Amino acid sequence: MFYDMLIVLGMMFLGSTFLWPWLRAHPLAFLGFWGICGWLTILAALMAVYDLAKVRMEARQLERRLREEYLQGKDSDSSHDSHPT
Helix, strand or coil: CHHHHHHHHHHHHHHHCCCHHHHHHCHHHHHHHHHHHHHHHHHHHHHHHHHHHHHHHHHHHHHHHHHHHHHHHHHHHHHHHCCCC
């Protein structure tokens, strides 16, 4: 995702400065260039949403596992207390 954004930023810079006269003279190249730039931007946004969803899912799984371990520990502690020696 980092490299994708670097490419997008580089393309935006080049398309807005050095390549601008050439892109302006060639309408299909203009559409293609900015279309690719837009697609890479959308791709980066989709990867960010996927990463966010994955992190949230892993956090929920970890919370569930920790809760189960904690509750199992509580049950074993209470069973030791109910059987005096």
